[in-house]
Structure formats: structure tokens, C-alpha cells
Amino acid sequence: DEIGDAAKKLGDASYSFAKEVDWNNGIFLQAPGKFQPLKALKAIDKMIEMGAAADPKLLKEAAEAHHKAIGSISGPNGVTSRADWDAVNAALGRVVASVPKAKVMAVYDSVKDITDPKVPAYMKSLVNGPDAEKAYQAFLEFKDVVAKNQVTTASAPAVVPSGDKVGVAAKALSDASYPFIKDIDWLSDIYLKPLPGKTAPETLKAIDKMIVMGSKMNGNLLKAAAEAHHKAIGSIDAKGVTSAADYEAVNAALGRLVASVPKSTVMDVYNSMAKVVDSTVTNNMFSKVNPLDAMAAAKGFYTFKDVVEASQ
Ligand code: DGD
Ligand code: CLA
Ligand code: CLA
Ligand code: PID
Ligand code: PID
Ligand code: PID
Ligand code: PID
Numbered sequence: 001d002e003i004g005d006a007a008k009k010l011g012d013a014s015y016s017f018a019k020e021v022d023w024n025n026g027i028f029l030q031a032p033g034k035f036q037p038l039k040a041l042k043a044i045d046k047m048i049e050m051g052a053a054a055d056p057k058l059l060k061e062a063a064e065a066h067h068k069a070i071g072s073i074s075g076p077n078g079v080t081s082r083a084d085w086d087a088v089n090a091a092l093g094r095v096v097a098s099v100p101k102a103k104v105m106a107v108y109d110s111v112k113d114i115t116d117p118k119v120p121a122y123m124k125s126l127v128n129g130p131d132a133e134k135a136y137q138a139f140l141e142f143k144d145v146v147a148k149n150q151v152t153t154a155s156a157p158a159v160v161p162s163g164d165k166v167g168v169a170a171k172a173l174s175d176a177s178y179p180f181i182k183d184i185d186w187l188s189d190i191y192l193k194p195l196p197g198k199t200a201p202e203t204l205k206a207i208d209k210m211i212v213m214g215s216k217m218n219g220n221l222l223k224a225a226a227e228a229h230h231k232a233i234g235s236i237d238a239k240g241v242t243s244a245a246d247y248e249a250v251n252a253a254l255g256r257l258v259a260s261v262p263k264s265t266v267m268d269v270y271n272s273m274a275k276v277v278d279s280t281v282t283n284n285m286f287s288k289v290n291p292l293d294a295m296a297a298a299k300g301f302y303t304f305k306d307v308v309e310a311s312q
């Protein structure tokens, strides 16, 4: 297709730049400027809306392209192969083309809003400047091809199941865990801290398992889960906590999503995460909430998971 061909040209002009970026640099975990959690949540909300409007099949293919690209990483900077670099760009270009332009610009504008204007120049200072300019020039040509192939209306909203066993169980889970949810400091910057003692390649392995799980999820249920998160963001209070009803809808949506993939795919995520998150992290989280609320929530979760497993 046209976007695939354009991605090859983009690769010709941007792979030198890609090789110069130190993808293992811990700086990419930091906020791109002042830490402003509620504004950042707004930007993430725009990404969620864009994801929910995208063609689920193209999202799945983009996830698969990333998984493949992780498999061809080489060298100290963590760069993927030339072919996989092109394949990722093509896949993302197709995702962008599957949503109306305004949804893409809403992401750009809201991310710009949380990004210190000095950030792009600093990024450029870490690589060979002319290679960055060449890459950007090629991106501008690529985006014209994407725009030419872009839809003008969003895809239909998801079909949301109701009265199913997981939905019913989500009510009990949510009743048991909402007090715990209210204890959590959702606006803390602790969630952007590096995992103690873990390198980027080690963490990427666990993220790869999530990407694989995402690529196997039912597309309609993934879209429904994204829509539920968007709605939940709309009802947060000053501390970032969503309403009880929206919290329940998120749990129901995520339970159905988990049930749409094989158990081993879920356990691969759990086991790989357990390798990079040590007990100091979980103990620290536990120390910040009411222990009785956390225990009640955990009990609710372990009951819920049996219902999910039964419909898996
Ligand atoms: C950049 C953008 C990259 C900066 C990286 C910051 C992004 C951080 C994302 C943090 C998100 C946090 C959520 C993640 C989840 C965490 C969970 C815990 O370098 C601009 C200005 C605005 C920059 C900020 C906006 C960036 C938006 C990026 C898209 C959002 C993606 C979402 C990422 C999130 C994660 C994804 C899963 O646009 O951008 C560089 C540009 O900066 C440079 O400015 C441009 C002008 O916009 C343009 O008008 C023009 O002036 C151009 O062109 C210069 O500079 C000139 C000529 O006109 C060209 O023809 C050509 O010759 C060129 O020069 C060659 O040099
Ligand atoms: Mg990403 C984008 C890393 C998995 C879907 N992703 C980005 C970039 C960053 C990144 C490079 C955001 C920061 C930025 O804009 O820098 N993703 C990244 C990693 C992983 C991952 C490390 C781990 C596996 N992504 C992943 C998965 C999905 C996505 C699983 C779902 C399928 N990702 C996704 C989307 C988008 C990203 C939809 C974006 O739109 C965003 C992005 O790239 O926006 C431009 C700048 C970007 C780069 C350095 C890479 C692109 C290089 C272009 C083609 C040429 C360079 C131009 C110039 C020099 C800088 C960019 C200017 C900008 C205004 C366009
Ligand atoms: Mg998430 C999970 C935040 C958008 C899809 N998501 C998580 C949690 C974290 C979170 C609370 C990961 C850390 C963790 O396990 O803590 N998501 C979060 C935010 C946003 C967001 C702030 C922003 C809008 N998510 C989002 C979107 C999608 C997803 C758009 C795609 C539709 N998210 C998604 C999935 C999963 C998450 C599929 C998970 O599996 C993971 C998760 O919750 O795993 C358990 C612990 C979790 C919590 C504090 C909240 C859940 C409370 C449960 C139901 C009861 C508590 C049990 C116990 C006390 C603690 C957990 C024990 C553990 C062994 C299970
Ligand atoms: C400027 C000035 C003009 C010239 C110009 C110019 C530049 C404009 C630009 C630009 C626009 C622009 C847009 C970009 C948009 C990037 C969007 C990224 C979206 C990320 C998402 C992440 C996610 C997911 C995902 C799916 C999940 C939801 C999420 C589901 C269903 C200034 C050059 C025209 C770069 C969507 C993918 C996993 C949240 O206009 O003179 O330069 O860049 O998890 O969805 O699960
Ligand atoms: C524009 C203007 C509007 C019209 C429009 C428009 C276009 C927007 C577009 C577009 C946005 C867009 C985004 C693209 C982003 C591509 C990002 C590619 C990233 C590739 C990576 C590859 C890799 C790896 C990997 C992980 C490793 C690092 C690597 C570690 C730690 C402008 C059309 C709406 C194409 C990250 C995955 C293996 C490098 O808005 O008027 O057209 O395209 O090895 O990580 O090692
Ligand atoms: C300038 C002027 C214009 C011309 C121009 C210009 C240059 C702009 C530039 C540039 C922008 C730019 C951006 C770059 C962005 C790279 C983003 C990489 C993201 C990597 C990640 C990696 C990771 C992980 C991971 C998970 C870990 C955390 C991490 C945990 C818990 C100035 C040329 C346009 C290079 C996210 C995945 C392992 C961080 O604009 O005139 O030159 O470059 O380790 O999670 O540990
Ligand atoms: C233990 C001991 C036994 C008893 C037991 C026990 C516990 C097991 C447990 C547990 C397993 C478990 C699993 C959990 C899994 C969570 C998985 C989260 C996945 C997140 C994803 C994120 C993403 C996306 C997304 C889609 C994108 C890709 C991504 C596309 C196409 C120990 C109790 C049985 C909690 C997939 C969603 C946006 C990456 O076994 O005696 O306690 O918890 O962006 O994909 O866009």
C-alpha cells in the first residue's frame, strides 16, 4: 500500500537518526517538563480517545510489529533492525490514517501542553543534528501520504456486553475495592520512578509480554475498555478518583478483556512483571494505604479472577 511504500522512504531518511538515539536512556521515563499529573491525564485521555476511534485490526497489527521489532534489537542503543523500523512506522501510519485528523491533532496539542519547549532541542543535541533534520523532513513527507489515506469519520463505538457473569462479578469486586481505590494517591509522581535495580532491556522484556497480550485481545472488547476509561476520566474528583459506577464499568471491561485471551498469555505478563518488580515496591505501596482496605480489595480480586477464568 501507499503508506507501506512511504514508510520505506521514511526509513531511508530516518534510520541513521534511529541508530543514534540511546533508547536505553532513563530520561524517557521522566515527564517532559514540569510534573502536572492532571494535565498529563488529559493528554493520555486524548490518546485513549484516539485509540478507541482507531481500527482494532490495525492496532493489533501495530502491536504485532512492535513485538517483532523488539525481537530484532541489537547494539548498546537498543535499536531495532532497519526492516522492523520501517514496519513499525508503516503500522503506526496506518493506525493514524484510521482516525479522523482532529483526533490526532488533539493528541499533539495536549502533549505539547505538557512539554517544555526546550525539550525537542535537547533531544536533538544528543544526536547528530543534520540526521534529525533529515528524519523530520521525511516525516513531513510521510504525513502527507497518511493524510491522503485518512478517514474522515471515526469507526463505530464498541458493543458493550451486559448481564454477563464477569459484569455481575465486577460489581462485587468494585464494592470490595473502592475504599482501597480512594486510599491511593493517584497524583503522586512515584509511578514515574525507575524500578529499583532494573535496566531498560530487562523492563522491555516485561512490556513485550503486555504487547503480546494486547495483540491477542478481542478488538471490540479492547475498544470498549478504552471507552470505559475515557468515561471514567470524565468523572474524577480533585484527587483523581473516578466515580464508583465508572470504576465498576472499568473493572467489568478489563475482566472481559482478560477473559478474551488464553490464561498462559496473562500469566506470562504476571511472571515477567514479577521479575522486574521486587518486594520493596509492593511493600512501599502497601505502606501508603489502609491495610484493611487493601486486604478486602485483594480478597475481592481473588474471587473475581475465578469468574474470569471460568469464562476464559
Ligand atoms: C518533537 C516531538 C518529540 C518530543 C518528545 C516529547 C513527548 C513526550 C511524551 C510524554 C507523554 C507522556 C505519556 C506517556 C505515558 C506515560 C505513562 C506513565 O521533538 C514541536 C513543538 C511541540 C513539541 C511537543 C509536542 C510533541 C508531540 C509529539 C506527539 C505525541 C506523541 C505521543 C507520545 C506519547 C507516547 C506514545 C505512546 O512540534 O517535535 C519537534 C517539533 O516540536 C519541532 O517543531 C517543528 C514545528 O512544529 C514546525 O512547525 C516546524 O517549524 C519545524 O521545520 C521546523 O519545527 C523546519 C522546516 O519548516 C521544515 O521544512 C524542515 O526543513 C525542518 O525545519 C528540518 O529541520
Ligand atoms: Mg510508541 C510514539 C517509543 C511501543 C504506539 N513511541 C512514540 C514516541 C516514542 C515511542 C519514540 C513518543 C515520543 C516522541 O514523539 O518522540 N513506543 C516507544 C517504545 C515502545 C513503544 C520505546 C516500546 C516497545 N508504541 C508502542 C506500542 C504502540 C505504540 C506497543 C501501540 C501499537 N507510539 C505509538 C504511537 C505513537 C508512538 C501511535 C506516536 O505517535 C509517537 C510518535 O512517534 O510520535 C511522533 C519522537 C518520535 C520518534 C523519535 C520516533 C519517530 C521517528 C520519526 C518517524 C522521524 C523523526 C522525526 C523527528 C526527528 C522527531 C519527531 C517530531 C514529531 C513532532 C513528529
Ligand atoms: Mg490501566 C492495570 C492504572 C488506563 C488496561 N492500570 C493497571 C494498574 C494501574 C493502572 C492501577 C497497574 C498497576 C497495578 O497492578 O496496580 N490505567 C491506569 C491509569 C490509567 C489507565 C492511571 C489512565 C487512564 N489501562 C488504561 C487503559 C487500558 C488499561 C486505557 C486499555 C483499555 N490497566 C489495563 C489492564 C490492566 C491495567 C489490562 C491490568 O491488569 C493492571 C491491573 O490493575 O492489574 C491488577 C494494582 C491495581 C490497582 C491498584 C487497581 C485494581 C484494583 C483491583 C481490582 C483490586 C486490588 C487488588 C490488590 C489489592 C492489588 C493487586 C494485586 C495483584 C497481584 C493483582
Ligand atoms: C504544525 C505547524 C504546521 C506544520 C505541521 C504541524 C505539525 C503537526 C503535527 C506533528 C501533528 C502531529 C501529531 C502526532 C500525533 C501522535 C499521536 C499519538 C497517539 C498515541 C496513542 C497511544 C495509545 C494507545 C494505544 C491504543 C489504545 C489506547 C492507548 C485501545 C483501544 C504544528 C507540520 C502540519 C505526532 C493513541 C495505541 C496502545 C492510549 O502543524 O505549520 O508534528 O505531529 O493505550 O487503544 O486500547
Ligand atoms: C499530522 C498533520 C495533520 C495530518 C495528520 C498528521 C500525521 C500524524 C502522524 C503520522 C503521526 C505519526 C506517527 C508515527 C510515529 C512513529 C513512531 C515510530 C517509533 C518506532 C520505534 C521503534 C522501535 C524500537 C522498539 C523498542 C526499543 C527501541 C527501538 C528500547 C528501550 C502531522 C496525517 C493527522 C509514524 C520506537 C519498538 C524495538 C528503536 O498529524 O495535518 O503520519 O505518523 O528499537 O526500545 O530498546
Ligand atoms: C528540533 C528543531 C527543528 C528540527 C527537528 C527538532 C528535533 C527534535 C527531536 C530530536 C525530537 C527528538 C525526540 C526523541 C524521542 C525519543 C523517545 C524515546 C522513547 C523511549 C522510551 C524507552 C523506554 C523505556 C522502557 C520502559 C521503562 C522506561 C524506559 C520503566 C518502568 C529541535 C529535527 C524536528 C529522540 C519510552 C520501554 C524500557 C525509559 O525539533 O527545527 O532530534 O529527537 O527505560 O519503564 O522502567
Ligand atoms: C499465583 C499463586 C497461586 C494463586 C494465584 C496466583 C496469582 C496469579 C496472578 C495475579 C496473575 C495475575 C495477572 C495479572 C495480569 C495483568 C495483565 C495486564 C496486561 C496489560 C496490558 C496492557 C496493554 C496494552 C493495551 C493494548 C495494546 C498493547 C498495550 C493494542 C493492540 C501467583 C492467585 C492463582 C494481574 C496488556 C491494553 C493498551 C501494551 O498465581 O497459588 O495475582 O495477577 O499498550 O494493544 O493496542
Ligand code: PID
Pocket (backbone or CB within 6 Å): 037, 041, 181, 186, 187, 229, 232, 233, 234, 236, 239, 240, 241, 242, 247, 250, 251, 254, 255, 258, 262, 263, 266, 267, 304, 305, 306, 308, 309, 312
Ligand atoms: C489470574 C490467575 C489465572 C487465571 C486468570 C487470572 C486473572 C487475571 C486478571 C483478572 C487480571 C485482572 C485485572 C483487572 C484490573 C483492574 C484494574 C482497574 C483499574 C481501575 C482504574 C480506575 C481509574 C481511574 C482513572 C484514572 C485516574 C485514577 C482513577 C489519575 C491520575 C489472577 C483469569 C488469567 C480486573 C485505574 C481511569 C479515571 C482511579 O490471572 O489462573 O481477572 O482481572 O480515577 O488516574 O487520576
